[in-house]
Amino acid sequence: MNRRQANHTGPPVTGESPWARRALITLALAFLGLMLIAPLVVVFTEAFARGAGVYLAALTSPHTLAALQLTLGVAIISVSANLIFGIAAAWAITRHTFRGKSLLLTLIDLPFAVSPVVSGLMFVLLFGADSLLGPMLEDNGIRILFATPGIVIVTIFVTFPFIARELIPLMQQQGAAEEEAAVSLGAGGLRTFCLVTLPNVKWALLYGVLLCNARAMGEFGAVSVVSGHIRGQTNTLPLHVEILYNDNKAAAAFAVASLLALLALVTLALKTLLEKRFSRPAQAPHTR
Amino acid sequence: MSGKASLIAPGLKPRAGRVLPGFGISLGYTLAYLSLIVLIPLGALGLEAASIGWDAFWDIATDRRVAAALQLSFGAAILAAVVNMIFGVIIAWVLVRYRFPGRRLLDAAVDLPFALPTAVAGIALATLYAPSGLFGSFLESVFGLRVGFTATGVVLALIFVGLPFVVRTVQPVLEDMEPETEEAAASLGASRWRTATRVILPALAPAMLTGFALSLARGVGEYGSVIFIASNLPFESEIAPLLIVIRLDEHNYAGATAIAVIMLAISFLMLLLINTLQALSRKWLGHE
Numbered sequence A: 001m002n003r004r005q006a007n008h009t010g011p012p013v014t015g016e017s018p019w020a021r022r023a024l025i026t027l028a029l030a031f032l033g034l035m036l037i038a039p040l041v042v043v044f045t046e047a048f049a050r051g052a053g054v055y056l057a058a059l060t061s062p063h064t065l066a067a068l069q070l071t072l073g074v075a076i077i078s079v080s081a082n083l084i085f086g087i088a089a090a091w092a093i094t095r096h097t098f099r100g101k102s103l104l105l106t107l108i109d110l111p112f113a114v115s116p117v118v119s120g121l122m123f124v125l126l127f128g129a130d131s132l133l134g135p136m137l138e139d140n141g142i143r144i145l146f147a148t149p150g151i152v153i154v155t156i157f158v159t160f161p162f163i164a165r166e167l168i169p170l171m172q173q174q175g176a177a178e179e180e181a182a183v184s185l186g187a188g189g190l191r192t193f194c195l196v197t198l199p200n201v202k203w204a205l206l207y208g209v210l211l212c213n214a215r216a217m218g219e220f221g222a223v224s225v226v227s228g229h230i231r232g233q234t235n236t237l238p239l240h241v242e243i244l245y246n247d248n249k250a251a252a253a254f255a256v257a258s259l260l261a262l263l264a265l266v267t268l269a270l271k272t273l274l275e276k277r278f279s280r281p282a283q284a285p286h287t288r
Numbered sequence B: 001m002s003g004k005a006s007l008i009a010p011g012l013k014p015r016a017g018r019v020l021p022g023f024g025i026s027l028g029y030t031l032a033y034l035s036l037i038v039l040i041p042l043g044a045l046g047l048e049a050a051s052i053g054w055d056a057f058w059d060i061a062t063d064r065r066v067a068a069a070l071q072l073s074f075g076a077a078i079l080a081a082v083v084n085m086i087f088g089v090i091i092a093w094v095l096v097r098y099r100f101p102g103r104r105l106l107d108a109a110v111d112l113p114f115a116l117p118t119a120v121a122g123i124a125l126a127t128l129y130a131p132s133g134l135f136g137s138f139l140e141s142v143f144g145l146r147v148g149f150t151a152t153g154v155v156l157a158l159i160f161v162g163l164p165f166v167v168r169t170v171q172p173v174l175e176d177m178e179p180e181t182e183e184a185a186a187s188l189g190a191s192r193w194r195t196a197t198r199v200i201l202p203a204l205a206p207a208m209l210t211g212f213a214l215s216l217a218r219g220v221g222e223y224g225s226v227i228f229i230a231s232n233l234p235f236e237s238e239i240a241p242l243l244i245v246i247r248l249d250e251h252n253y254a255g256a257t258a259i260a261v262i263m264l265a266i267s268f269l270m271l272l273l274i275n276t277l278q279a280l281s282r283k284w285l286g287h288e
Helices: A003-010 A019-046 A053-061 A062-095 A101-113 A116-127 A133-139 A146-160 A162-172 A177-184 A189-218 A219-229 A237-246 A250-277 B023-052 B054-062 B063-096 B103-109 B120-131 B134-143 B151-176 B181-188 B190-221 B239-249 B253-285
Strands: none
Touching: A003 A053, A003 B239, A019 A116, A019 A177, A019 A250, A019 B103, A019 B120, A019 B134, A019 B151, A053 A062, A053 A177, A062 A101, A062 A146, A062 A162, A062 A189, A062 A237, A062 A250, A101 B023, A116 A133, A116 A146, A116 A219, A116 A250, A116 B190, A116 B239, A116 B253, A146 A189, A146 A219, A146 B023, A146 B063, A146 B120, A146 B151, A177 A189, A177 B239, A189 A250, A189 B120, A219 A237, A250 B120, B023 B054, B023 B253, B054 B063, B054 B253, B063 B103, B063 B151, B063 B190, B063 B239, B063 B253, B120 B134, B120 B151, B151 B190, B181 B190, B190 B253, B239 B253
């Protein structure tokens, strides 16, 4: 009797003995602590292992600043591109009927199934020296591979599904009734979208942008394949971490890594806040 | 227009589909962008694979170094997914069923591998689990287990990146689980352990398999977090994505493409198998 009451007021009840309960909690805490928390802590302790001076010097070095600038630029372009795509795809898929919709949905998810290194490989094959396109573009003074455009395009590829996959289930769930009412009352398409659709999906949109941005700034494998690792030019922050680490400059590597870890922490905090704002329709986790 | 629609007075019920504007432009943009970013690069991979020729392809596939790398990538990913399936269920259980201080923080921390760039995770894990590291030296002196720069290190990194997939697929299923079934089992005299293994686990099985599949797929293609903790020596701890990168550095595009295609093919077959298992488990366990 007490159990059912407890069920309504707060903590759910289970039939485990307190001993089993404590053991399970300890096991979960130990696993998460050793596997997730410890690596995160190590990033910061190693970053300051040689003192604040080394830390600041690593962060303000020209190569780090150039990498930061490139990373931010690439993230802004790829997130915006995928934002526009996500909205267009969600509008087409959830507000209209056409054949081949499930095929289209599968194709949108496809980049999540491809290894980052294979993603990079695809663009090397497309724009490399042996390809059809590469030499043709090169003759016209356009360099894609081992330059910023290559990094941007491969980042767009690996973050391709993020925003579309947040918007589509939500807009599907919400249905088209409100938009149809707005249109039948004489509102234009753009007006309907801005005043009816956008307010309904704004949190999901932000959520998608947040995840997309975290991945865009942190992508390593795919960018590594197409970047060419030219310091100060085609080095993003994650690649810069690798170079410093392999140069035996561990403290500097961890200093730069701490920036990315901070980004991860901010992303998680905002994500948790956003999850309180709206309930995401059930779906498989998909952040590669 | 159809028999059904003609029963409704014209103008009352909008014809499903083409009521809202923007169909042409949104679908057109979606398809154009999808082709440019996903389909054409994928086609480049397919073209390169087709141009290799069957004999050359067979030679690459049966090369001992390639076989060893593939074996390690798939073997380590399977092992990591099994570990994640076990601990993922325990963590999801603890997060859903128990209330303890720090639970919300822990819940947010589960997503850390999604948010933390893989290179950062890689150098942090390598530092912790290297033979000279905090955990590495402990494991080696107490258990004689060497983690850093071995295949065990590869498994460890893949556990890190794959963990959230299992927790986040099992968690919602546990949240939606009706307490009545468990209460019924208990009232019929089942012990807690029997209820857990006969009632709860079967209900979680499909979600566990989904989490397993996602963790596995992620692990097979993972690159950034692995290359720092592995020795990267052929036949010892060289993963398949790394071998692709090495082949690319050698300008051996055919070699890189062949490995990528084999990886994609095996992944596809394994996911097919898991999907079949999942369908079967739903069928069997649903009737139990």
